[in-house]
Amino acid sequence: MWIVSMLSLFEKFIKPFPPEEPEQPPTGLFAFCRYYTRGMEVPLFLMSLTSAFLALLEVSLFGFMGQLVDWLVDKNPETLFQEEGGRLLIMTLVVLVGLPIGVLFRALLIHQTLLANYPMQIRWKAHRYLLKQSVSFYQNDFAGRIATKVLQTSLAVRETVMKLLDIMVYVLVYFSTMLVMIGNADSRLLIPMMVWLGAYVCLQLYFVPKLKRNSMKNADARAAMTGRIVDSYTNITTVKLFSHTQREADYAQESMEGFLKTVRRQMRLVTGVNVSVHTLNYLLTFVITGLAIWLWTQSAITVGAIAIAVSLTLRLNGMAQWIMWEVSALFENIGTVADGINTLSKPQEVTDRPDARRLQATKGHIRFDKIGFHYGKGEGVIEQLTLDIKPGEKVGLVGRSGAGKSTLVNLLLRFYDLEQGRILIDGQDISEVSQESLREHIGMVTQDTSLLHRSVRDNILYGRPDATEEEMIAAAKKAEAHDFIQTLSDPQGRRGYDAQVGERGVKLSGGQRQRIAIARVLLKDAPILILDEATSALDSEAEAAIQRSLYELMEGKTVIAIAHRLSTIAAMDRLIVLDDGAIIEQGSHQDLINNGGIYAQLWAHQTGGFLGIEEGELVT
Numbered sequence: 001m002w003i004v005s006m007l008s009l010f011e012k013f014i015k016p017f018p019p020e021e022p023e024q025p026p027t028g029l030f031a032f033c034r035y036y037t038r039g040m041e042v043p044l045f046l047m048s049l050t051s052a053f054l055a056l057l058e059v060s061l062f063g064f065m066g067q068l069v070d071w072l073v074d075k076n077p078e079t080l081f082q083e084e085g086g087r088l089l090i091m092t093l094v095v096l097v098g099l100p101i102g103v104l105f106r107a108l109l110i111h112q113t114l115l116a117n118y119p120m121q122i123r124w125k126a127h128r129y130l131l132k133q134s135v136s137f138y139q140n141d142f143a144g145r146i147a148t149k150v151l152q153t154s155l156a157v158r159e160t161v162m163k164l165l166d167i168m169v170y171v172l173v174y175f176s177t178m179l180v181m182i183g184n185a186d187s188r189l190l191i192p193m194m195v196w197l198g199a200y201v202c203l204q205l206y207f208v209p210k211l212k213r214n215s216m217k218n219a220d221a222r223a224a225m226t227g228r229i230v231d232s233y234t235n236i237t238t239v240k241l242f243s244h245t246q247r248e249a250d251y252a253q254e255s256m257e258g259f260l261k262t263v264r265r266q267m268r269l270v271t272g273v274n275v276s277v278h279t280l281n282y283l284l285t286f287v288i289t290g291l292a293i294w295l296w297t298q299s300a301i302t303v304g305a306i307a308i309a310v311s312l313t314l315r316l317n318g319m320a321q322w323i324m325w326e327v328s329a330l331f332e333n334i335g336t337v338a339d340g341i342n343t344l345s346k347p348q349e350v351t352d353r354p355d356a357r358r359l360q361a362t363k364g365h366i367r368f369d370k371i372g373f374h375y376g377k378g379e380g381v382i383e384q385l386t387l388d389i390k391p392g393e394k395v396g397l398v399g400r401s402g403a404g405k406s407t408l409v410n411l412l413l414r415f416y417d418l419e420q421g422r423i424l425i426d427g428q429d430i431s432e433v434s435q436e437s438l439r440e441h442i443g444m445v446t447q448d449t450s451l452l453h454r455s456v457r458d459n460i461l462y463g464r465p466d467a468t469e470e471e472m473i474a475a476a477k478k479a480e481a482h483d484f485i486q487t488l489s490d491p492q493g494r495r496g497y498d499a500q501v502g503e504r505g506v507k508l509s510g511g512q513r514q515r516i517a518i519a520r521v522l523l524k525d526a527p528i529l530i531l532d533e534a535t536s537a538l539d540s541e542a543e544a545a546i547q548r549s550l551y552e553l554m555e556g557k558t559v560i561a562i563a564h565r566l567s568t569i570a571a572m573d574r575l576i577v578l579d580d581g582a583i584i585e586q587g588s589h590q591d592l593i594n595n596g597g598i599y600a601q602l603w604a605h606q607t608g609g610f611l612g613i614e615e616g617e618l619v620t
Helices: 002-011 029-035 041-074 080-114 117-131 135-139 143-185 187-234 236-241 245-297 303-344 405-412 435-440 456-461 469-478 510-524 540-554 589-595 598-605
Strands: 366-373 382-389 394-398 420-425 442-445 528-532 558-562 574-579 582-587
Touching: 002 080, 029 143, 029 303, 041 080, 041 143, 041 303, 080 117, 080 143, 117 143, 117 303, 143 187, 143 303, 187 236, 187 245, 187 303, 236 245, 245 303, 366 405, 382 405, 382 420, 382 582, 394 405, 405 528, 405 558, 435 442, 442 510, 456 469, 456 510, 469 510, 510 540, 528 540, 574 589, 574 598, 582 589, 582 598, 589 598
Parallel strands: 394 558, 394 574, 442 528, 528 558
Antiparallel strands: 366 382, 366 420, 574 582
């Protein structure tokens, strides 16, 4: 059990999930790695110190072996242990005690403390930072590609820092000690070593930058390939619906070919490295061995010195190949980190102020005060719009696609920051309160309902995680979802509320997904309610039942509803007709009908609950 306790002690040496809020990572390579190495300094320092200690012991062991050869040549076998017993005992302790303990301590630091915890801490920090990115950040990239960047970069940072601090320290101490020991045998043996070192550095300078540049292209190509594959899997229903299996295969193949090109370039460089380093090492072995034998014939060095020089050279041959691979891997990882910085260090577009307070929304009074927003284009979308929604008022938004309805809702949720004006809730500017507290007070049901790939229970409780089982079931019943939930099951045998719904809820019908989403919002019971085509995926019978639940839910709440079927919002207190980001009509359904304006024309042309489309008419 003491072994398990020791392993556990090293595993808990550092925290993989630090509680501190993540900041924007720096964009410089060194600063980026330094940022994600906070909290790792002590185990990394101990690892480097242990590596230096082991390098010294290993080289000293080679020196002792040379000394041992001289003893076997020169000493009397009968008196060897009497004369050199103390030194033999010391080296015995080094081999049987010192080296194993050093190796154990280094292995515990690397395998138990760093290899798992280090990248996990990076993933944790990066994931928490990315969760606070704006909606547009995710709209402009593949979700799979972003996830790949998090996973790739975390491992690349770990490898970069650990190789620099561990392997480079080990090599520096090892090689320096080796030169001193060979120089002590005969300084002339240093000449081929220094020539070899110069040639070896030249090879590094030639190959490593090429590997680094290629690794950046490789990392980006891998992420793009993953993004395309995940995109196909995520939208598999659409792929099959349009019979585009081959098209998706070709789409993935294009990215796979791009990735394969970078791999092939890398393998060509690897072949060059392999052949060059081996050839250089064979030349060094030949020259050192020949020179050592010649010096021995001149009585300049002992047999033990030859043993030291040749054995260290043979050891260096193996190390040189290992060093080249490690340095190549180091720069490949540096390239991967540099590529990941472009994604992980992007500044957050929508941020809370340092002094942001929590929103206190008790009435649900909403005011859009001369707001302007253009998606960064400088004009269009919404311009100088003012709208006052009284506490508890039910407002319906009508307008063609692109009129600004969804933009207005996104601005209220603060998915984007205003370019002009301000939005107030109960007199509080939403730009001055925390985003989390703002969205806690707003419930929303959208047309394109997306559920989490978790159980039905988890999805409904997402509205209020601390709700009781009875409250959750009551919300499901109000949403007309309880009965069909009882019939659900998944391949793992989970049933009812424990059944998994699949990615984005693909195992359920559109109507079922919508009812679970409505149950989630019912459970949340926020003072402000947004309905964006909330019942569009339901059949007429279910819609009638849900509408009753929604009307009950609306009681005492401020409601903003968007609908293409005017009949679903006709009973609202006030209807707002938008076009090109401006309010062109507003009033109750009957008032707008009596006025004979655009809304009245839309109502007259509506067929089967949907708006007719004729040239020159406003379309919702």
